[in-house]
Amino acid sequence: MPTSEISHRAALVALKATGKSSSEICAITGTPARTVNSIYTRAISRGFNPNARPLELHDSYFIDGVRSGRPSKWTDELREKILDKVTGPGPVSEKSCVVIAQELTAEGTEISHSSVRRILLSAQAEKQTTKRVERQAQKQRHISDAQVGPRDDADVDIEVNAEVEGQVDAQVQPRVGLAP
Numbered sequence: 562m563p564t565s566e567i568s569h570r571a572a573l574v575a576l577k578a579t580g581k582s583s584s585e586i587c588a589i590t591g592t593p594a595r596t597v598n599s600i601y602t603r604a605i606s607r608g609f610n611p612n613a614r615p616l617e618l619h620d621s622y623f624i625d626g627v628r629s630g631r632p633s634k635w636t637d638e639l640r641e642k643i644l645d646k647v648t649g650p651g652p653v654s655e656k657s658c659v660v661i662a663q664e665l666t667a668e669g670t671e672i673s674h675s676s677v678r679r680i681l682l683s684a685q686a687e688k689q690t691t692k693r694v695e696r697q698a699q700k701q702r703h704i705s706d707a708q709v710g711p712r713d714d715a716d717v718d719i720e721v722n723a724e725v726e727g728q729v730d731a732q733v734q735p736r737v738g739l740a741p
Contacts, residue, residue, distance in 0.1 A: 565592070570600050570623040577601045578611040635680055639670060643680050 569590070576586045578601075583594035590597075604622040605611065646661050656664075658681070662674040 565600075567620055567623045570604075571618045573597050573600050574604045574609060574622070575616055575618060578609075578616055635676070639665075639672070640680055640684060642670070643677055644684060647681065 569592075573586060573590065573592060576589070577583070577597060581589075583597045586592065586597045587594045600623070603626075607622045608619075609622045610617070642665065643661060646656060646664065658674040658677040662672050662677045665672050665677075
């Protein structure tokens, strides 16, 4: 059964408690009658009283139950340690997953480089840009600020010759082999 919002479940239970049939609720909300019955039964087992007036609807009647399955070995603390090692200043950000795994293992946390990689990917973390990459980005910003010209990037190469006191000397040359 796909999960639904707590408010949606509460509405289903309220409609059912006021005397609507499951098929009527299905017609109103589009939720299958079997799902309506399942949500209503679960709410009653969690303490909902359908005969009480006014109806008392608490989130605890409608929240998702604990799912079975293997628990994660990765704690939030471990995730934070890994992200701290990647987002640090300077050369810290250039560490590979293998190096981070070795450091954590030396600190007493047994973890593989592939687990470090999966944690970084799941957190959608990107390595912090290094100074070299920052300088390249800064040069590109200077070029675009200098308004090189309204040319399409696919048709030209931009060569940066020198950077003197914040100014960039750039030349725009057509790429060889491309049709005009």
